[in-house]
Amino acid sequence: MTSHIVQTDRLSYSYGDRPVLHEVSLQVPTGSVFGFLGPNGSGKTTTIRLLLGLIHARGHRIKLFGHEIRRHRLPILRRVGALIETPTLYPHLSGWQNLEIGRLARNAKRGQVEKVLEMVGLTRDASRKVSSYSLGMRQRLGIALALLGDPELLILDEPTNGLDPGGIREIRTLLVGLSQSYGKTILISSHLLAEMEKMVTHVAIINAGYLLFQGSIDHLRADQHDRMSDISNDPSYAIPTLEDIFLNLTNPLI
Incomplete structure (x- = not known):
């Protein structure tokens, strides 16, 4: 397996005459929890849509698992699970039924529903209607849908958006566990810097x-x-937080 599960080469993209990405070269190490960080409107979601082949850039500048997404999209996507912001769920059905529909759509093996329910900690609530789920439970169910088919790579776009502190902690614990216990490579886009600092191994x-x-x-x-x-002329300067670093890096462009 390649040492970098995701690679882009000077990836650029425009919506009409409006440039959105400028020669972005990402390298996501296999086995990492990779935080893709930036403010709203910075190009994170556009990059993710390009990685998943939902939109296309000129040239062949995106590789997943060492293969170009435009030439090998279907085989690649069988190895990828994705959640783009809020999951699409059927609230009148149970968690188990939602996952069974997802399993059939993805042609995943029997037994996958029970496995992913256990992975995300929803086994006890599987028979409840999704309409009774908290927002955090719905996000965990969305991640369970992304885990169907046992993907090697998870791509999650703002998975903690709108959650309260308890829900955010649940998702963080879940994602760290998926990496450490199940060997998943996880690419997470977010603007919540303090939260990302607690879970990621690598950042862009x-x-x-x-x-x-x-x-x-x-x-x-x-x-x-x-x-x-060096700037402060103080060698004992405290180790900066991710928020300090982010503001220092982005200040010239804000």
Whole structure:
């Protein structure tokens, strides 16, 4: 398996005459929890739609599992689970029924529904109608749908949007567990920096369509600590938070 499960090469995209992405070269390491971070409107969702082949850029600049998405889209997508913001669910049906519909649509093996319910912690609530689920439970059910077919890569766009602190913690615990216990590579887009800092191993920071940094979270902290120490002329400058780093990097473009 390639060391980078997702690769883009100087990926650019425009909506009509309005540029959205400017030569973005992403490298998502296999096995990582990769935070794709940026404010609303920075190009995160557009990048994800390109990765999934929902929209197309000129040229062949996107590879997943070492293969170009435009030439091998269907085989690639069988190895990918995705959740784009709010999951599409049938509220009058139970959690189990929603997943069974998803299993049949994805042609996943029998027994997958019970497995993903256990993975996301919804086994006890499987028979309840989704209309009675909390928002956090619905998000977990959406992630369960993305897990059908046992994908190697999960792509989640703002999975904690609208959740209260308890729901956000549930999703964070779930995603860390999926990485550590099940070996999933997880690409998460978000603008919630404090929350991402608690779970990611690697980050990419994007603003106004420009990629400002990518690498391990430890590398990012060390690099920015050294820079801020030089600027302040204080070698004992505290290790910056992800929010400090983000504001420092994006301030010239905001």
